Amino acid sequence: MADDGAPRVRYGSTLDFLRALPGPARRFWLLVVATGLLAGLGAAGLLLALRAVQHVAWGGGSGHELLNAVSGASGLRRVLVPASAGLLVVIATIVVRRPLKGHGTASIIESIWARSGRMGLPWALFRGAVSITAVGMGAPLGREGALLSSGAATASALSTRFQIGPEQRRLLVACGASAGMAAAYNAPIGAALFGLEVLLGSFALELFGPIVIASVIATAVARLLTGDRPAYLIPHYAVGGGEAVLVALLLGPLLGVASAVYVRTVSAFSDVLERPGRLRALASPVVAMAAVGVAALWFPQVLGNGYDSVNAALVGQLPLALLLVLPWLKMVATAGTAGAGVPGGLFTPSLFFGSLLGGAVGHLVHLVVPAAPPEGAFALLGMGAVLAGTTHAAVSAVLLIFELTGDYGVVLPLMVVAVLAAAVSRRLWPQSLYTEVLHRRQVALPQLQPPSWLTRADAGQLMEPGAVTVREDASLDEVMATWLELAPGHDIHVVAPDGRYLGPILVERLRGHAPDHRRLRRTAARELVDHSIPRVREDTATSELAALFARVGVERLPVVDAGGRLAGTVGKSALLSKGLF
Amino acid sequence: MGIGERGRWTDRWVAGALGGALLLGVLGARAVPPPPPLLKVDPRAAVAAAAAHEAPEAPPAQAEEEPGAGPALIWLLPAAGQLSGAPGAGE
Numbered sequence: 178m179a180d181d182g183a184p185r186v187r188y189g190s191t192l193d194f195l196r197a198l199p200g201p202a203r204r205f206w207l208l209v210v211a212t213g214l215l216a217g218l219g220a221a222g223l224l225l226a227l228r229a230v231q232h233v234a235w236g237g238g239s240g241h242e243l244l245n246a247v248s249g250a251s252g253l254r255r256v257l258v259p260a261s262a263g264l265l266v267v268i269a270t271i272v273v274r275r276p277l278k279g280h281g282t283a284s285i286i287e288s289i290w291a292r293s294g295r296m297g298l299p300w301a302l303f304r305g306a307v308s309i310t311a312v313g314m315g316a317p318l319g320r321e322g323a324l325l326s327s328g329a330a331t332a333s334a335l336s337t338r339f340q341i342g343p344e345q346r347r348l349l350v351a352c353g354a355s356a357g358m359a360a361a362y363n364a365p366i367g368a369a370l371f372g373l374e375v376l377l378g379s380f381a382l383e384l385f386g387p388i389v390i391a392s393v394i395a396t397a398v399a400r401l402l403t404g405d406r407p408a409y410l411i412p413h414y415a416v417g418g419g420e421a422v423l424v425a426l427l428l429g430p431l432l433g434v435a436s437a438v439y440v441r442t443v444s445a446f447s448d449v450l451e452r453p454g455r456l457r458a459l460a461s462p463v464v465a466m467a468a469v470g471v472a473a474l475w476f477p478q479v480l481g482n483g484y485d486s487v488n489a490a491l492v493g494q495l496p497l498a499l500l501l502v503l504p505w506l507k508m509v510a511t512a513g514t515a516g517a518g519v520p521g522g523l524f525t526p527s528l529f530f531g532s533l534l535g536g537a538v539g540h541l542v543h544l545v546v547p548a549a550p551p552e553g554a555f556a557l558l559g560m561g562a563v564l565a566g567t568t569h570a571a572v573s574a575v576l577l578i579f580e581l582t583g584d585y586g587v588v589l590p591l592m593v594v595a596v597l598a599a600a601v602s603r604r605l606w607p608q609s610l611y612t613e614v615l616h617r618r619q620v621a622l623p624q625l626q627p628p629s630w631l632t633r634a635d636a637g638q639l640m641e642p643g644a645v646t647v648r649e650d651a652s653l654d655e656v657m658a659t660w661l662e663l664a665p666g667h668d669i670h671v672v673a674p675d676g677r678y679l680g681p682i683l684v685e686r687l688r689g690h691a692p693d694h695r696r697l698r699r700t701a702a703r704e705l706v707d708h709s710i711p712r713v714r715e716d717t718a719t720s721e722l723a724a725l726f727a728r729v730g731v732e733r734l735p736v737v738d739a740g741g742r743l744a745g746t747v748g749k750s751a752l753l754s755k756g757l758f
Numbered sequence: 759m760g761i762g763e764r765g766r767w768t769d770r771w772v773a774g775a776l777g778g779a780l781l782l783g784v785l786g787a788r789a790v791p792p793p794p795p796l797l798k799v800d801p802r803a804a805v806a807a808a809a810a811h812e813a814p815e816a817p818p819a820q821a822e823e824e825p826g827a828g829p830a831l832i833w834l835l836p837a838a839g840q841l842s843g844a845p846g847a848g849e
Contacts, residue, residue, distance in 0.1 A: 252796045445771035448764070472783060474793035502786030509779040 205345050206387075208335050212353045213391035215335075216328035217398025220360030223309050223323055224403050230313025231481075234258050244485035247315070247477040255315075256470035259480065262314035263466030266519050267459055269307045276458065277304050277520045281322035283614035285329045285354045286376055290622050294333055294346035301330030308520040315480035317469055317510040318521025321361045325522070328357025328395070348387055351376045355388050356395035362408050363400065365392040367577030374570040375611065407583040409484070411491040414554040415586040424550060425590040428538060428558050429597025435534055436566025436598055437605035439508055439527060444613045446509075446516035451617075458518065465517035469510045478503055479510045483529035487560070490536040491582070493552035500537035504530045523610055527567045528560050528581075535559015557587055558594045565595035566602035569609040574599075636722055637715030639752060640736045642745035646670045649679055649703040656702050660684050666732050670743055671702045678743040680706035681735055712737045715744060722752055 188194040195203050235246035235258065247255065270277055288296045305323030312320050332353025336346035355372030359365040369392040373380050416424065450461055472479050478486040478499070486503065489495045495503075511526040539555025557578065565574035574595045579588060603609075608616050615622060647659055649671050659669055660682075671679040682705045711725055712735045725734060726749050733746040 250794070252794045255794070441771065442775050445768040445775070448768040449772045475783065475787045475790055496789070498786055498789035502782050502789075505782050506779055506786075509775050512775070 201341065201345075204339055205341055205349070208332075208339060208341065208349055209352055209387045209391050210394060211335060212328070212332045212349060213356045213394025214398060215331045216324075216353050216356035216391065217360045217395035218402075219327045219331060220324045220357050220395060221399045221402035223305060223320070223327065224361070224399070226306070227309050227313050227320055230310050234314045242485070243481045244477060247473065247480050252474050255473045255477065255480075256467060259315040259470035259473070260463055260467040262311040262316055263463035263517075263519065265314075266307060266311060266462040266466075269303075270459070270462075270518065273300075273303065276518050277307055281308075281326040281520075281522060282354070282375070282524070283611045285325060285350065286611055286622070287615055287618075287620050288329065288333070289347045289350055289376055291620055293343040294336065294348075294350040296326075296330040296333040296350065298330045298334040301326045304520050308522075311466075311519050312481060312521050315469065315473065316466065316514055316519050316521050317479050317481065317483070317507055317526060318515060318519060319523060319525030320482055320521070321358060321524050322520060322522030324357040324361040325354045326357070328353035328355075328360075348377075348384060351384070352387050352391035356391040359392035360395040360399035362577070362581055363396060363405065364408070364577055364580035365389070365396040367573055367580045368392045368396075370573035370576045371568075371570065374573045375568055375609075380572075408581045409488055409491055411488075411553060411557065411582050411584055413584055413586050414551060414557060416550045416554050417586075417589055420550060421587075421590040422593065424542075424555065424558065425593035425597065427542075428535060428555065428562055428590075429594040430601045431538065432531060432534060432559055432562035432594065433566050433598035433601025434605060435504075435530070436527075436563050436602040439530055439563065439567055440602070440606050440608065440610050440613055442508055443512045443515060443523060443610065444608070444617065446512035447614070447617065448516075450513075450516035450518070461517035462514075462519050465513045466519065469514060472506060472510060476503060476506055479507050482525050483507065484525075487529050487532045487556075490532045490556040491553045491560075493536070493539070493556070495533070495536060497537065497540045500533050500540055504533040504537070507533075523567075524564075527563050527610065531563025531566075532556040532560040535562065554587055557582060557584065558590055561591045562594040562598035566598035567610040569599050569603050569612075571595040571599040635715065635719060636713045636717040636734075636736050636747045639719070639722075639747045640715065640745040641748065641751070644668075644670050644735070644743055644746045646672045646743065647682075647702045649673050649701065651702040653697060653700045653705075656682060656705060666748070667746070668731075668733060669702075670735060670746075671706050672743060676740075676742050678712065678735065678737050678741055679703060680708055680712075681710055683707045683710070683731065710734065713747065714738075719752060722747060726752065 188197065195206065198206065231243055231246065235243065235250055235254075250258075266277060285296070288294055305327045308318070308323040309320060312318055312323075329350045330353070332349040333346065336349045341349070351372045354376055355368045358371060359368035362368065369385070369388045372388045372392070373384055377384055450457070469479060476499075486495065486499075490500065507526060507529050511523065515521065515523060533556070535558055536552055536556035538559065539549070539552035542549045542555070543552060560581075561574050561578040564577065565571040568574065571592075575588070575592050578591060579585060606613075612622065645659060645663060645667060647656055647669055651659075651671075656669060663669065668681040668683055670681050673679055682702065686707055687705065710729060710731060713722065713725065715736055715738065717736075722734070732750075733748045736744045736747055738744045
């Protein structure tokens with residue numbers, strides 16, 4: 178079949194398909210599968226390590242029961258264990274002689290965009306191990322940072338080992354990070370979308386396939402090793418119709434503002450704590466973690482990932498006082514420890530922030546309108562809104578929340594709050610949680626272009642006003658005299674006495690016509706108008722202009738206003754210099 | 759935004775965040791149980807030891823007052839709406 182030149186569409190098996198692929202493509206797809214497998218195994222290993230650390234540090238508590246274990250611990254233990262985690266970070270920093278700070282995702286974006294997908298595997302694994310230990314000992318950060326980084330670094334190491342090109346390496350690194358995230362949250366669809374939207378900035382089909390395959394494999398491996406259940410267990414909330422829209426309109430902008438505050442606070446703490454000073458660099462992790470420990474004397478919920486509190490908020494079991502206080506305490510604790518140099522993710526803490534704030538709004542609404550949707554539904558929407566608001570990734574936020582909770586009932590208001598929160602947050606603070614870090618490090622990311630039909634460039638912006646015109650009854654002599662005075666590349670335009678535009682005279686196009694000498698003297702300008710030349714409006718998009726120039730084959734096109742009068746002309750060279758069609 | 763200007767707003771922002779967190783923490787601490795003792799024995803072991811030494815006819819009211827069975831254990835409950843001092847307490 179391949180001999181006749183037609184593409185082959187039938188394969189006996191997957192192996193048959195792989196054999197038929199060209200060498201580099203075959204190697205790449207095998208590496209995608211290997212990345213998924215290794216990221217899943219790594220993620221499962223790190224999750225089991227997290228449980229073990231929690232068990233040793235707090236006694237008895239494991240997995241999702243950290244709060245119970247912390248609550249049973251003495252005051253001294255609540256302060257000393259987090260402070261020891263800070264000390265561990267300091268020792269690790271001294272041993273490797275470079276700071277461990279950072280939350281993974283920003284470094285992955287930097288690696289993909291600015292370093293051709295290169296990441297050091299030993300460094301990522303070491304940093305991941307320190308991060309998981311610190312989170313297990315109470316650092317108010319997310320475990321996902323370690324999982325994403327180790328997945329991405331594994332992919333980078335594989336691509337270097339098997340010598341694939343930089344484009345494929347970049348894509349494979351995004352596959353590894355998405356696979357790590359999918360395994361961390363048991364959320365393959367959301368993680369794949371996160372990889373496309375946040376890491377690669379594109380939903381192109383060529384990117385979608387490998388990322389989905391790596392995410393699915395990693396999730397399957399992690400499910401096999403650590404169990405299959407949604408990250409958060411909640412009752413089914415069915416919120417639809419008019420009340421859902423009202424809730425979304427209330428929560429979206431409110432949590433968009435809160436998201437901008439969150440991003441700005443994380444950035445401000447990093448800014449202040451990153452200032453030069455060896456003593457500050459060494460002391461700050463211990464001081465920050467000890468301060469978190471002191472806060473945990475009264476509020477043990479600030480320690481660790483915060484799963485228990487988010488679960489309690491999602492079922493509406495947290496009292497109003499805690500719903501009002503905890504999000505802000507956790508935000509400051511997260512910003513302070515991350516800025517101080519404790520490695521860990523910012524993704525899960527933002528879920529904590531959003532769900533508790535949403536729950537607080539729900540609680541307050543219930544005081545006024547008892548028939549409002551359940552408080553837990555507000556918490557769920559808050560979680561999605563802050564996720565979209567802090568990452569500026571509304572699509573993956575919706576999918577992630579849907580997968581994290583397994584609840585489809587709130588999908589309509591969830592989509593609305595995600596879009597509103599992302600728009601408001603971006604308006605208030607242009608950087609996301611991830612790009613803010615890169616912006617501070619002065620890493621230049623390429624500006625992603627919106628689709629050409631969305632670009633604001635149009636004929637009005639490229640237009641050159643003041644075209645040369647003649648009256649419609651002008652004689653041939655007048656036309657020729659005007660033509661001789663014209664600058665090269667311009668045309669004569671004919672207008673009616675009332676100002677209406679009739680069309681251009683393209684003298685070049687008159688060439689080759691046999692003249693009727695008896696009528697030449699009586700020829701008026703209106704008879705020379707070339708009606709085949711289209712006229713454009715000021716709001717005609719550049720893409721349309723490009724298509725017209727390709728079809729008509731002239732150097733300039735006339736631009737008319739709403740009243741049909743000539744406003745100016747737009748030239749092919751101006752369009753080419755803009756470079757956007 | 760210049761470097762100096764950015765430095766000023768970050769200083770102010772961090773000071774405001776820390777001050778706000780402290781204020782919220784102090785206000786919020788009134789709505790939650792007091793912190794646990796600096797050093798405490800395992801509450802389960804303490805309860806078990808107390809039960810072993812207690813006379814069988816001891817009234818249940820006294821058992822509730824045993825050390826370790828007070829606020830610290832109530833605090834363990836995820837249903838924090840039952841906390842003393844919290845809204846809805848005693849309902």
